[in-house]
Amino acid sequence: xxxxxxxxxxxxxxxxxxxxxxxxxxxxxxxxxxxxxxxxxxxxxxxxxxxxxxxxxxxxxxxxxxxxxxxxxxxxxxxxxxxxxxxxxxxxxxxxxxxxxxxxxxxxxxxxxxxxxxxxxxxxxxxxxxxxxxxxxxxxxxxxxxxxxxxxxxxxxxxxxxxxxxxxxxxxxxxxxxxxxxxxxxxxxxxxxxxxxxxxxxxxxxxxxxxxxxxxxxxxxxxxxxxxxxxxxxxxxxxxxxxxxxxxxxxxxxxxxxxxxxxxxxxxxxxxxxxxxxxxxxxxxxxxxxxxxxxxxxxxxxxxxxxxxxxxxxxxxxxxxxxxxxxxxxxxxxxxxxxxxxxxxxxxxxxxxxxxxxxx
Amino acid sequence: xxxxxxxxxxxxxxxxxxxxxxxxxxxxxxxxxxxxxxxxxxxxxxxxxxxxxxxxxxxxxxxxxxxxxxxxxxxxxxxxxxxxxxxxxxxxxxxxxxxxxxxxxxxxxxxxxxxxxxxxxxxxxxxxxxxxxxxxxxxxxxxxxxxxxxxxxxxxxxxxxxxxxxxxxxxxxxxxxxxxxxxxxxxxxxxxxxxxxxxxxxxxxxxxxxxxxxxxxxxxxxxxxxxxxxxxxxxxxxxxxxxxxxxxxxxxxxxxxxxxxxxxxxxxxxxxxxxxxxxxxxxxxxxxxxxxxxxxxxxxxxxxxxxxxxxxxxxxxxxxxxxxxxxxxxxxxxxxxxxxxxxxxxxxxxxxxxxxxxxxxxxxxxxxxxxxxxxxxxxxxxxxxxxxxxxxxxxxxxxxxxxxxxxxxxxxxxxxxxxxxxxxxxxxxxxxxxxxxxxxxxxxxxxxxxxxxxxxxxxxxxxxxxxxxxxxxxxxxxxxxxxxxxxxxxxxxxxxxxxxxxxxxxxxxxxxxxxxxxxxxxxxxxxxxxxxxxxxxxxxxxxxxxxxxxxxxxxxxxxxxxxxxxxxxxxx
Numbered sequence: 001x002x003x004x005x006x007x008x009x010x011x012x013x014x015x016x017x018x019x020x021x022x023x024x025x026x027x028x029x030x031x032x033x034x035x036x037x038x039x040x041x042x043x044x045x046x047x048x049x050x051x052x053x054x055x056x057x058x059x060x061x062x063x064x065x066x067x068x069x070x071x072x073x074x075x076x077x078x079x080x081x082x083x084x085x086x087x088x089x090x091x092x093x094x095x096x097x098x099x100x101x102x103x104x105x106x107x108x109x110x111x112x113x114x115x116x117x118x119x120x121x122x123x124x125x126x127x128x129x130x131x132x133x134x135x136x137x138x139x140x141x142x143x144x145x146x147x148x149x150x151x152x153x154x155x156x157x158x159x160x161x162x163x164x165x166x167x168x169x170x171x172x173x174x175x176x177x178x179x180x181x182x183x184x185x186x187x188x189x190x191x192x193x194x195x196x197x198x199x200x201x202x203x204x205x206x207x208x209x210x211x212x213x214x215x216x217x218x219x220x221x222x223x224x225x226x227x228x229x230x231x232x233x234x235x236x237x238x239x240x241x242x243x244x245x246x247x248x249x250x251x252x253x254x255x256x257x258x259x260x261x262x263x264x265x266x267x268x269x270x271x272x273x274x275x276x277x278x279x280x281x282x283x284x285x286x287x288x289x290x291x292x293x294x295x296x297x298x299x300x301x302x303x304x305x306x307x308x309x310x311x312x313x314x315x316x317x318x319x320x321x322x323x324x325x326x327x328x329x330x331x332x333x334x335x336x337x338x339x340x341x342x343x344x345x346x347x348x349x350x351x352x353x354x355x356x357x358x359x360x
Numbered sequence: 361x362x363x364x365x366x367x368x369x370x371x372x373x374x375x376x377x378x379x380x381x382x383x384x385x386x387x388x389x390x391x392x393x394x395x396x397x398x399x400x401x402x403x404x405x406x407x408x409x410x411x412x413x414x415x416x417x418x419x420x421x422x423x424x425x426x427x428x429x430x431x432x433x434x435x436x437x438x439x440x441x442x443x444x445x446x447x448x449x450x451x452x453x454x455x456x457x458x459x460x461x462x463x464x465x466x467x468x469x470x471x472x473x474x475x476x477x478x479x480x481x482x483x484x485x486x487x488x489x490x491x492x493x494x495x496x497x498x499x500x501x502x503x504x505x506x507x508x509x510x511x512x513x514x515x516x517x518x519x520x521x522x523x524x525x526x527x528x529x530x531x532x533x534x535x536x537x538x539x540x541x542x543x544x545x546x547x548x549x550x551x552x553x554x555x556x557x558x559x560x561x562x563x564x565x566x567x568x569x570x571x572x573x574x575x576x577x578x579x580x581x582x583x584x585x586x587x588x589x590x591x592x593x594x595x596x597x598x599x600x601x602x603x604x605x606x607x608x609x610x611x612x613x614x615x616x617x618x619x620x621x622x623x624x625x626x627x628x629x630x631x632x633x634x635x636x637x638x639x640x641x642x643x644x645x646x647x648x649x650x651x652x653x654x655x656x657x658x659x660x661x662x663x664x665x666x667x668x669x670x671x672x673x674x675x676x677x678x679x680x681x682x683x684x685x686x687x688x689x690x691x692x693x694x695x696x697x698x699x700x701x702x703x704x705x706x707x708x709x710x711x712x713x714x715x716x717x718x719x720x721x722x723x724x725x726x727x728x729x730x731x732x733x734x735x736x737x738x739x740x741x742x743x744x745x746x747x748x749x750x751x752x753x754x755x756x757x758x759x760x761x762x763x764x765x766x767x768x769x770x771x772x773x774x775x776x777x778x779x780x781x782x783x784x785x786x787x788x789x790x791x792x793x794x795x796x797x798x799x800x801x802x803x804x805x806x807x808x809x810x811x812x813x814x815x816x817x818x819x820x821x822x823x824x825x826x827x828x829x830x831x832x833x834x835x836x837x838x839x840x841x842x843x844x845x846x847x848x849x850x851x852x853x854x855x856x857x858x859x860x861x862x863x864x865x866x867x868x869x870x871x872x873x874x875x876x877x878x879x880x881x882x883x884x885x886x887x888x889x890x891x892x893x894x895x896x897x898x899x900x901x902x903x904x905x906x907x908x909x910x911x912x913x914x915x916x917x918x919x920x921x922x923x924x925x926x927x928x929x930x931x932x
């Protein structure tokens with residue numbers, strides 16, 4: 001199968017409500033041609049609704065959806081040429097694998113030999129050419145998903161939509177399929193939008209991610225931007241694990257001074273305009289965990305605490321450390337023979353101000 | 361869905377609505393109107409007053425309630441253990457029992473009634489044997505007892521089938537968590553299993569109540585005319601279409617049937633169904649202990665013997681030369697069948713034709729309504745469902761009276777034939793009365809279908825119409841076929857509307873013929889022979905449709921087997 005034409009998707013000021021329930025509120029996002037784009041959010045955030053809107057299964061009250069510069073708002077789903085892989089795969093149990101894949105081509109009234117060739121090519125692409133005569137019920141979950149994928153790309157759609165594509169697979173297969181999806185997308189070059197509630201999944205394979213909550217886009221960016229520079233508290237908390245510390249910020253020359261009962265005073269290398277209540281965020285792995293008798297150093301702010309819980313996660317050990325009334329999560333890398341601190345152990349935590357993110 | 365509905369969908373909905381208004385709502389409202397109207401078009405209760413002044417009518421009213429109530433009780437006593445044993449325990453022949461349990465439905469209750477008299481009547485087989493061996497007899501078939509007995513035996517499958525479905529829908533985790541918390545045995549059944557299956561039981565029980573209230577043939581054959589349906593029938597056929605007392609009786613029947621229907625949904629309001637999650641198993645089947653096994657089998661065999669008695673009786677009667685005051689017939693003959701084949705091939709054809717067409721009309725309308733109900737947002741779509749369901753509560757006698765009154769003097773275009781004397785009206789009556797069964801079957805089939813299967817088709821370029829043809833209807837095929845079978849089966853044994861709407865012998869279906877034969881002692885042999893043929897035709901139709909469904913099913917089954925083999929070879 002050849003590379004497909006790369007198309008741009010633009011969502012402009014889209015709002016959608018069911019009665020009084022606002023599902024999407026003034027959503028705008030532009031997806032570049034050939035991009036692998038993720039819509040990430042908790043359940044009920046509106047991410048699936050946005051995907052279905054692009055496919056034509058929902059109607060927005062206002063706003064526009066442009067595919068390749070063309071407004072599709074009034075075009076019914078069957079004329080959109082936008083391939084969608086459904087969460088439950090939606091394979092028709094009364095048709096064989098080949099009949100499933102041929103369906104969209106038959107609906108396009110293509111000559112029979114063209115249909116046959118393209119079905120074979122699509123099945124070849126997903127590695128299922130020996131399964132053409134099977135029924136969907138005879139396939140494993142992973143195979144069913146490949147059929148769904150083959151059925152969708154067989155029509156050579158302008159855009160590929162994936163609705164929670166990996167959620168029905170077991171953990172091992174999920175990681176495998178995720179790599180496979182990405183390589184397929186790169187091979188075809190097709191603009192791809194996928195919906196997921198799993199931040200690890202979104203961060204690992206997408207070029208860019210839009211995070212939604214309560215029908216509002218919270219942030220759009222590359223995975224690294226989201227992780228390192230969360231735009232707000234929701235993003236900081238939702239993407240990865242993070243420590244949030246409340247306090248008060250005030251200007252200090254061209255820098256900021258953050259004061260909190262937990263950490264005392266720290267200097268942050270960001271400018272602020274005036275004094276205000278604020279929150280800082282810091283990733284667990286950016287905290288340095290040391291023994292209670294560690295002398296400390298000038299580059300970090302050090303606080304003392306007691307280990308409350310310990311979770312062994314293989315690559316690292318995650319400690320929940322009680323500091324005063326608050327708790328901090330700190331990850332310590334794990335090596336064979338490395339130190340392990342049991343609950344109750346007194347420890348010191350070092351915080352590098354450069355790793356601290358001031359949330360607005 | 362992308363839009364609320366398309367013009368084509370709206371047009372279909374309007375067409376169906378028009379059909380229902382013309383052939384269900386208007387006729388029923390006409391009956392109600394006549395019952396409350398004085399001669400000048402004003403409102404009056406005087407017809408009701410005169411109805412309750414007639415002591416025969418008061419008695420009929422009481423008798424109908426009495427019979428309906430006790431029929432439900434006895435039907436439950438038969439159905440609940442059968443359903444529980446077969447759905448819940450590992451049991452040889454459970455499928456057979458459930459199938460045999462459906463048998464009574466395919467023989468008209470009034471046909472069974474004649475056989476029941478021969479077997480359980482005062483001088484029937486059972487009482488002759490009892491009298492000979494133990495010196496006493498049981499008044500099983502005396503008076504209203506006979507009606508109750510026949511009705512309970514005939515209609516218990518409604519409770520059985522609803523209950524089995526409900527039991528099979530209980531997620532095994534429901535029961536397992538109760539067991540995990542220490543519940544078992546009868547307490548487990550009483551506190552968890554039965555309450556969860558309650559919607560099925562209530563639905564079945566309400567249906568039995570309504571059907572018994574509505575039944576005309578059984579009381580007539582057993583000569584218990586002091587009930588509402590026979591009275592309505594007799595008043596209209598003997599006194600005439602203008603007699604208001606028949607209308608009052610009709611309105612009372614409709615009111616009580618509607619009440620039963622409403623009560624059954626009211627009782628279950630706010631109660632959540634425990635439905636099966638996809639991929640999870642139903643109740644685990646347990647093994648019975650030795651003693652339990654013996655008891656269960658004994659009970660089931662006893663029930664089956666009684667249930668099958670009328671069928672056996674009819675078969676014997678159809679080949680008996682003489683059968684009276686004896687345990688079994690004295691001598692046998694095939695001449696009744698010869699008589700029937702000579703007299704009434706026309707009736708057999710009429711039954712197949714009328715019921716076939718009615719069943720086809722039903723599944724087409726039911727599929728359309730199911731789709732409109734579940735897949736479009738046409739305003740008032742629930743009203744279609746509601747109206748069709750209401751048809752359940754309209755007794756055949758009432759619908760027929762409504763037709764005769766509403767369509768009197770109306771001619772069929774171009775032929776000049778009166779609609780009320782045409783067989784077309786009979787087909788319509790069958791279709792309207794059986795529509796609720798077909799609708800439930802189709803709605804269930806479509807409900808089980810995930811909407812993403814259709815969205816995937818639209819996403820790949822199929823329009824709504826193409827999606828219905830290529831995806832929806834093929835996937836609903838099982839439900840549609842089931843609806844077709846049930847509609848056909850039950851229409852073939854319909855008597856109450858038939859008796860009133862058949863005006864010419866050559867237009868009559870078999871049920872009418874059987875009834876006519878059964879009126880005279882000499883006609884019982886041929887009547888029974890015709891009854892046996894009716895059962896055979898219905899059974900053949902059922903078997904044929906089962907084959908169609910099974911062929912689809914085996915592909916799935918083969919899929920399952922292939923998967924098992926795959927796993928086994930992978931393991932080796």
